[in-house]
Amino acid sequence: MSNLKHQVREWILSTNPKVDGATLTDETPLLEQKILSSIQLMDLILFLEHVQGQPVDIDQVRPENFHSLNTICAAFAATPE
Amino acid sequence: MERLARIARKLSDASVKRYNNPYEEFQWPQDLPMDQWHFAPELISLYGLEEYAALDEQQQKQLAFWEAVNFFGINIHGEKALIGGLAEHLYYMNWSPELSEYLHHFLDEENKHMTVFGTFCHRYGKKVYADKKMALPRDYAKGEADFLFFAKVVIFEELVDHYNMAMGKDERLHPLVQHINQYHHNDESRHLAFGRELSKSLFEQWAPTWNEQTLAGVQAYLSNYIVSTWREYYNPAVYADAGFDNSYALYQKAWSAPACRAHREAVSANCIDYFLEHGMMTERPAL
Numbered sequence: 001m002s003n004l005k006h007q008v009r010e011w012i013l014s015t016n017p018k019v020d021g022a023t024l025t026d027e028t029p030l031l032e033q034k035i036l037s038s039i040q041l042m043d044l045i046l047f048l049e050h051v052q053g054q055p056v057d058i059d060q061v062r063p064e065n066f067h068s069l070n071t072i073c074a075a076f077a078a079t080p081e
Numbered sequence: 082m083e084r085l086a087r088i089a090r091k092l093s094d095a096s097v098k099r100y101n102n103p104y105e106e107f108q109w110p111q112d113l114p115m116d117q118w119h120f121a122p123e124l125i126s127l128y129g130l131e132e133y134a135a136l137d138e139q140q141q142k143q144l145a146f147w148e149a150v151n152f153f154g155i156n157i158h159g160e161k162a163l164i165g166g167l168a169e170h171l172y173y174m175n176w177s178p179e180l181s182e183y184l185h186h187f188l189d190e191e192n193k194h195m196t197v198f199g200t201f202c203h204r205y206g207k208k209v210y211a212d213k214k215m216a217l218p219r220d221y222a223k224g225e226a227d228f229l230f231f232a233k234v235v236i237f238e239e240l241v242d243h244y245n246m247a248m249g250k251d252e253r254l255h256p257l258v259q260h261i262n263q264y265h266h267n268d269e270s271r272h273l274a275f276g277r278e279l280s281k282s283l284f285e286q287w288a289p290t291w292n293e294q295t296l297a298g299v300q301a302y303l304s305n306y307i308v309s310t311w312r313e314y315y316n317p318a319v320y321a322d323a324g325f326d327n328s329y330a331l332y333q334k335a336w337s338a339p340a341c342r343a344h345r346e347a348v349s350a351n352c353i354d355y356f357l358e359h360g361m362m363t364e365r366p367a368l
Contacts, residue, residue, distance in 0.1 A: 039308050
């Protein structure tokens with residue numbers, strides 16, 4: 001698992017105590033299953049900026065970027081993973 | 082809607098009477114003196130934290146300047162969304178003409194506010210902090226989207242107006258900052274009166290047709306909106322610009338600090354009380 005994916009996964013589990021780590025896969029639909037709320041997206045963007053050390057280009061961010069761990073990493077990895 | 086039409090007519094008259102031209106009204110100095118306050122210290126997002134207390138006065142003023150840039154940026158983004166929504170509601174077929182007439186003033190005034198905030202941010206901060214709020218697509222019952230839009234107008238404007246009112250008359254602040262806050266408050270009091278009446282009227286009209294699930298969704302949506310609006314007041318980029326190394330940790334600490342939570346609850350109380358009183362919310366959000 002890539003470093004960014006691991007960090008985002010840990011972030012999701014720490015901010016959502018009800019989510020079972022054993023069932024959270026790279027393809028789990030995070031928005032559909034309401035694992036991520038709109039408030040958490042805002043917080044997650046700040047977390048991504050923090051771990052990547054650079055601002056996210058917010059004008060290019062779309063809700064579908066947060067569909068799953070895989071789409072998050074594809075959209076936000078500073079370098080291709 | 083008859084009462085609302087009467088209020089809209091009065092507010093339109095007031096807007097005509099107080100019509101202003103910010104392009105002439107504001108004088109913009111080349112630079113701002115950084116040894117002055119540009120944001121009330123008690124309203125700084127880190128106020129009450131040991132990290133804030135540990136700063137010397139000049140560092141506190143530096144942080145206050147970036148808080149001002151952030152606050153004016155919050156206003157820009159909020160008003161940008163507002164302008165889009167207001168434009169969509171112009172000439173609604175089943176609304177009285179007085180409402181559209183007032184929406185024209187509302188739009189005009191919001192556009193002018195944005196130019197003032199934008200000038201401040203670009204001229205002195207050389208930036209507008211990005212808006213990190215993200216709306217997720219959802220379905221709406223009939224009338225729900227209209228109600229939620231104007232309810233959000235009330236929430237957004239109630240919060241910023243608390244700051245505007247306090248800083249518009251705060252003589253510790255640089256006169257330009259006082260002026261911007263007072264200028265904004267002068268128009269916002271009308272916008273708030275309109276938003277409160279219209280959101281109540283829309284709720285009374287549509288809520289009886291909504292099922293339990295929709296009503297619960299309204300409560301959740303408004304609670305989330307209040308929380309995410311407040312989140313923007315705590316900006317790691319502000320703390321980094323003010324010279325803090327640990328800006329993200331500070332953001333997390335400030336958000337969960339009891340003193341900061343108490344501040345959010347106090348500032349939001351009027352607005353939430355209004356929603357609770359009229360049944361538009363059923364419980365206080367966890368701030």
